[in-house]
Amino acid sequence: MPKVGMEPMRRKALVDAALRVIGDHGSLSVTMSEIARKAGVSPALAHHYFGSKEQLLIETIRSLLKQLRDDAVTALKAAPTPRARLSAVISVSFHADQFAPQTIAAWLAFYAEAQRSEETRRFLVIYARRLRSNLLANLKPLCPVDVAEHIAEGVAAMIDGLYIRQSLGSTPIGAEASIALTEDYVTIQLDRHPASLSEAGAAPSSGLSGHLLPEGRRESEPKHRKDI
Amino acid sequence: MPKVGMEPMRRKALVDAALRVIGDHGSLSVTMSEIARKAGVSPALAHHYFGSKEQLLIETIRSLLKQLRDDAVTALKAAPTPRARLSAVISVSFHADQFAPQTIAAWLAFYAEAQRSEETRRFLVIYARRLRSNLLANLKPLCPVDVAEHIAEGVAAMIDGLYIRQSLGSTPIGAEASIALTEDYVTIQLDRHPASLSEAGAAPSSGLSGHLLPEGRRESEPKHRKDI
């Protein structure tokens, strides 16, 4: 029953299947056959559309990152104040899809892969920068710049750490407790270092930082890179 | 030049080689041949002594954990007060050997492996519990118990998170900055919640918590498990 216009559907099915298989297996050492089977097609077709296993894996992490970005954009648009946006960033990190064991396992597998694959590392660096940028943009109106950077590092580390601890499945502090822990960190840090007058009114109108919007390239980066 | 009594030397050489190869490669997908070559023996010998690749890998993570424990014991013995012991725990986590890129890469690889290997997960859970236990034991004299648990979770998450962020190699905050960030978290949390009178004098005499000393089994755990 082959029709024309199958390509986008097949690609999506294969990427989704790859994500599920990787999440279940907890590793990138999964076979094209298994992915293809889960997607309901033959292994040969996976190669036909993606050319190589590596390419399919790249598309898979790209999709993982896109999902996270979309969630973040939605949550940030609904938050009116910098402080609310900070909470939105934290909340999104621990919400449902992202904090599911399989998704966490997939993230972890990609972190490991980043040690070998330049392309994979690039994507994870983008995630790290985006998180930092989102935090920083909304911290700056609330405290001095150097303090904002300090807090941003701390929050980002805590989020990633809670992820990795969750991956072990022992002492499972849930999503709510994770959010509470991170929020508490932000709160007490901000209490310590109240905003200076000069930066109190400098909040950007949209609250969406540069890294979130479809972005023009920053000067220091190489060009000819496909955006996620 | 075969002599008698080679076994312990060969085992150590192979485990060390495995750690180096895994660290360089950033993955457990390394061949027995490569490990054996780095150890200066034939692949067959590695199988002869360890029986299987999995077993060699298990011994490898065991050695990684032992190294960390030894460092912690040394540092804790030299620290006189609970607060100093907290600093020691933090400091050890980021010190030299442990924070080297290859070592971090190896840890990460084992975290990923833990998704599949029950045995590997067990070791990482032990690490997590030990860290938590060390923190908790030295926090309890300094603040209320429930707060101590809260802080311990936060510190542990932050340490692990700083590790994983370090593994990406982007925005490399160094060991010192990582220590400062974590110390700062402990300090402001303790400032917030001063010790209640009832627990002020309850510090254990040695400061070495149960998880650190060669330990009797806790009741809730399965028996017949070799200790690390």
Added chain:
DNA sequence: TAATTTTGATTGACTGATCAATCAACAAAA
């Protein structure tokens, strides 16, 4: 001491399984 047997250490060569990747061929739509 000299001759031997035993034992542990070590390897090269081989096997069987797995898997990514390829290709020739076919089916259905355009």
Added chain:
DNA sequence: TTTTGTTGATTGATCAGTCAATCAAAATTA
């Protein structure tokens, strides 16, 4: 008939694990 989708069969490479054989030290015996 050309284009797009699809697969079964196959290939070539990689690897964990096995095995029989070798070698040298130690133990035993003569």
